[in-house]
Amino acid sequence: MNEYILGVDIGGTTIKIGQFDTNGTILNKWDVPTDRSNNGSNILKDIYTSISTKLDIESIRGIGFGVPGPVSNGIVFHCVNLGWGEKNVAEEFNHFIRDHYIEIKVSNDANVACAGEVYQGSAKGYKNVVLFTIGTGVGGGILVNGELVDGFTGAGGELGHIIVDRKYQLPCNCGKKGCLETVSSATGIVNLAKLKLKQSTNPSLLRQFDNFSAKRVFDLAKSGDALALEVVDEAADYLAYAMSLVTLTVNPELFVLGGGVSNAGEFLLDHIKAHYYSYVGPFVKNQKMVIASLGNDAGMFGAAYLVK
Amino acid sequence: MNEYILGVDIGGTTIKIGQFDTNGTILNKWDVPTDRSNNGSNILKDIYTSISTKLDIESIRGIGFGVPGPVSNGIVFHCVNLGWGEKNVAEEFNHFIRDHYIEIKVSNDANVACAGEVYQGSAKGYKNVVLFTIGTGVGGGILVNGELVDGFTGAGGELGHIIVDRKYQLPCNCGKKGCLETVSSATGIVNLAKLKLKQSTNPSLLRQFDNFSAKRVFDLAKSGDALALEVVDEAADYLAYAMSLVTLTVNPELFVLGGGVSNAGEFLLDHIKAHYYSYVGPFVKNQKMVIASLGNDAGMFGAAYLVK
Numbered sequence: 279m280n281e282y283i284l285g286v287d288i289g290g291t292t293i294k295i296g297q298f299d300t301n302g303t304i305l306n307k308w309d310v311p312t313d314r315s316n317n318g319s320n321i322l323k324d325i326y327t328s329i330s331t332k333l334d335i336e337s338i339r340g341i342g343f344g345v346p347g348p349v350s351n352g353i354v355f356h357c358v359n360l361g362w363g364e365k366n367v368a369e370e371f372n373h374f375i376r377d378h379y380i381e382i383k384v385s386n387d388a389n390v391a392c393a394g395e396v397y398q399g400s401a402k403g404y405k406n407v408v409l410f411t412i413g414t415g416v417g418g419g420i421l422v423n424g425e426l427v428d429g430f431t432g433a434g435g436e437l438g439h440i441i442v443d444r445k446y447q448l449p450c451n452c453g454k455k456g457c458l459e460t461v462s463s464a465t466g467i468v469n470l471a472k473l474k475l476k477q478s479t480n481p482s483l484l485r486q487f488d489n490f491s492a493k494r495v496f497d498l499a500k501s502g503d504a505l506a507l508e509v510v511d512e513a514a515d516y517l518a519y520a521m522s523l524v525t526l527t528v529n530p531e532l533f534v535l536g537g538g539v540s541n542a543g544e545f546l547l548d549h550i551k552a553h554y555y556s557y558v559g560p561f562v563k564n565q566k567m568v569i570a571s572l573g574n575d576a577g578m579f580g581a582a583y584l585v586k
Numbered sequence: 587m588n589e590y591i592l593g594v595d596i597g598g599t600t601i602k603i604g605q606f607d608t609n610g611t612i613l614n615k616w617d618v619p620t621d622r623s624n625n626g627s628n629i630l631k632d633i634y635t636s637i638s639t640k641l642d643i644e645s646i647r648g649i650g651f652g653v654p655g656p657v658s659n660g661i662v663f664h665c666v667n668l669g670w671g672e673k674n675v676a677e678e679f680n681h682f683i684r685d686h687y688i689e690i691k692v693s694n695d696a697n698v699a700c701a702g703e704v705y706q707g708s709a710k711g712y713k714n715v716v717l718f719t720i721g722t723g724v725g726g727g728i729l730v731n732g733e734l735v736d737g738f739t740g741a742g743g744e745l746g747h748i749i750v751d752r753k754y755q756l757p758c759n760c761g762k763k764g765c766l767e768t769v770s771s772a773t774g775i776v777n778l779a780k781l782k783l784k785q786s787t788n789p790s791l792l793r794q795f796d797n798f799s800a801k802r803v804f805d806l807a808k809s810g811d812a813l814a815l816e817v818v819d820e821a822a823d824y825l826a827y828a829m830s831l832v833t834l835t836v837n838p839e840l841f842v843l844g845g846g847v848s849n850a851g852e853f854l855l856d857h858i859k860a861h862y863y864s865y866v867g868p869f870v871k872n873q874k875m876v877i878a879s880l881g882n883d884a885g886m887f888g889a890a891y892l893v894k
Binding site: 348406420422423425427428429430431432433434435436437439440441444450452453454519522523524525526527528529530531556557558559560561562563 | 730738741742745827832837838866868
């Protein structure tokens with residue numbers, strides 16, 4: 279009989295499920311809406327029902343889950359976006375399976391996104407990798423010797439919440455001020471741009487807009503708008519600093535940048551590199567940095583990686 | 587026949603060798619002077635000679651080495667203090683052993699000190715531990731899931747060279763400015779004290795001395811000298827910040843502080859804790875932090891841990 283592994287990326291709105299063969303080739307993928315009612319108590323059952331409708335449960339060798347919250351040793355501590363408190367996903371899911379053994383593993387969604395890029399994305403084959411997912415917020419995932427670093431309280435790879443800025447001191451959702459997320463996420467880049475527009479009367483095409491996106495800032499920076507360029511360079515400097523801290527801690531072979539902001543591609547990487555080496559000094563000469571390639575599917579691939 | 591493992595900590599002046607049984611109990615330890623002549627080309631032979639004089643080589647199951655330089659995948663990149671360039675320690679040492687197989691592993695001295703505390707010191711039994719060795723400089727060692735994190739270019743755990751200070755910008759031996767080592771090592775604490783003595787006319791018993799040690803600063807701080815207390819608190823703040831960066835990266839179960847400065851004990855830990863939680867925010871509530879217990883023997887114990 280064929281054997282499959284499944285990667286399940288549980289988001290606040292949608293659950294993405296991928297079916298893989300044991301070589302890591304994706305065979306099928308589908309979505310299930312996330313039912314957040316009753317503290318998300320239907321979520322695991324909905325996943326089981328969806329899977330068992332499509333596949334013979336006995337053909338499944340393992341299921342990996344990515345969840346939006348801290349995880350350690352297989353225990354989810356809480357997922358605000360799902361309504362979950364502490365949860366042993368493997369134990370609960372096995373209630374549905376009953377007489378068949380399926381290996382079940384779970385990790386944080388930002389961590390599994392890193393594993394996804396390692397499994398079938400732009401970090402394929404690497405074993406020591408750090409991913410920064412730069413979107414609305416900044417997430418991080420760390421792989422050391424092929425294993426994700428969840429950390430003791432699930433705070434491993436919470437790279438968006440490293441304090442890097444003591445100048446603007448913008449408030450972060452986590453309750454602190456000056457976290458990487460406040461100055462280098464898509465939101466942070468817009469924050470920085472609006473501050474700079476206020477603090478000077480320098481001309482900028484950004485002044486045409488009441489509101490604008492981080493993409494707009496990047497596009498104008500690429501076309502030579504000086505203020506937009508200053509914003510991009512400052513956001514990249516904060517990222518470079520955070521990457522230096524990670525370098526002098528776990529010293530990965532490869533950094534991967536994902537999330538919407540990473541669509542800026544080589545332009546972003548060049549601005550990061552312009553600052554990075556001054557922070558790492560003699561310890562690293564040629565750091566590999568690439569853009570992620572799996573987009574929103576990274577979590578699904580990485581969840582499968584957990585049980586490959 | 588009895589089987590032994592050996593831990594060999596190669597320093598710039600002295601090589602410390604420890605003989606352990608397979609349960610990790612130390613049976614014997616001795617020193618060999620480090621011969622740095624001819625680019626340290628006699629060092630491994632001297633170690634072999636010393637070991638083979640004391641022990642039947644066939645009774646040795648494994649030898650771990652700690653070296654004062656960057657190491658990755660068993661390859662030493664360079665050790666300035668020994669005169670070594672790139673070196674495959676296992677391969678070279680095996681030339682002396684010939685017909686008997688001995689497992690040989692090598693890691694950086696600050697990393698093996700961390701492993702030593704895990705093997706038989708104040709982190710005994712833990713698997714996720716970060717050690718800061720705070721002496722003349724600041725070294726670091728990181729253990730994730732029981733394995734040392736050497737890093738891709740051997741820069742794993744180079745925690746003394748994380749840039750934490752942008753105010754004083756003191757030059758570091760690594761060529762950068764504002765590294766943790768410049769403000770929180772024994773040297774750094776004296777630096778901070780001298781700066782503060784210059785910058786104010788506030789009374790302090792430190793003004794009696796032309797020169798003083800970090801220990802003097804701690805002793806006066808403990809007895810209530812306001813300026814000394816300010817210095818200790820600032821050095822502890824920088825350490826707390828560096829520890830928060832490590833927390834949001836690998837999120838260890840336990841931090842261990844070693845080196846001469848850690849003799850300040852709970853007094854130092856209390857000042858660190860007073861700042862640490864403001865940097866980690868909601869991610870960590872009760873971080874365990876302890877003082878190292880093995881002193882200068884930590885490296886020897888940790889080298890043995892590599893082959894236990």
